[in-house]
Amino acid sequence: MELSVDIAGVKFPGLFMNASGARCVTREELLALGASRSGAIVTKSMTVDRREGNPSPRYYGFPGGSINSMGLPNLGYKAYADLIPELKRFGKPVVASVAGLCEDDFPTIAELINAANPDLIEVNLSCPNIPGKPQIGYDPDASERLMKRVRKIVTVPMGVKLPPYFDPAHHKIMGDVIGRCGVDFLNLINSVGNGLVVNPETETAVIKPKGGFGGLGGSIIKPVALANVRAFWRHFTGRMPIIGTGGVMSGTDAFEHLLCGASAVQVGTALVEEGLDVFTRLESELAICMRQKGYRTVADCRGRLKEL
């Protein structure tokens, strides 16, 4: 089964790749992704300065999902700029995920990272875990300002990773904003921000930062992810490449993302829980699923969700 895909003119040898944050902070983790079946190497979202992130425990997996409040632990953008040439030797796309703690950080990082020539840049407008910093993607004016500033700098395909939206009015507002900013692809969705998982035995939250509030991932968020993929697929009438992220634990989950309009999928919780072998499993499960349904390529089923 042919599972290679094209996103914004860049060829991905496989449609499964790591979600930013999952096993992609250090050089060793990034090299391991390069050697794995991941269809790309997506870096941890980088900030100007190196960060240790939030205090532990800051990730917790449970049946059905995960909660995290990592707080953007990363090596700092200069270290990732230095690593990009080495990562490109694996012959698969390198996706640099750019974050920031204030608006001015984004163009600063984008400039140096763009010069290091990753295959794509993903602008993360949706980290829910920095105390006192709301998710930029929930502020359409700030998102527009920021994307336009980064767009002026970036010469490789530029995408944005958005938080989930829960109302069609918000899909429309953000879709219109994105349409004005020269965005080449979307990544939908980041974790569902500020959930709270409680351990009734200990009568505590399961993670420490922000009083236990953190981003939810895994199966429990799949319907929210699918709805966002579908809503933006429709907004852009299928002409905006979308990476679907959220709840991809099996090949069938990926198939559902494709039906809703995704061109590729990212894997977060399942990669953290299962390790790099997850990519081989997901590829073979998706191939079986597509074959059973008579689809021969990813393009054959993309966006083909039937309405009742």
Ligand code: SIN
């Ligand atoms: C984190 O590092 O807290 C997660 C990053 C993100 O959700 O964008």
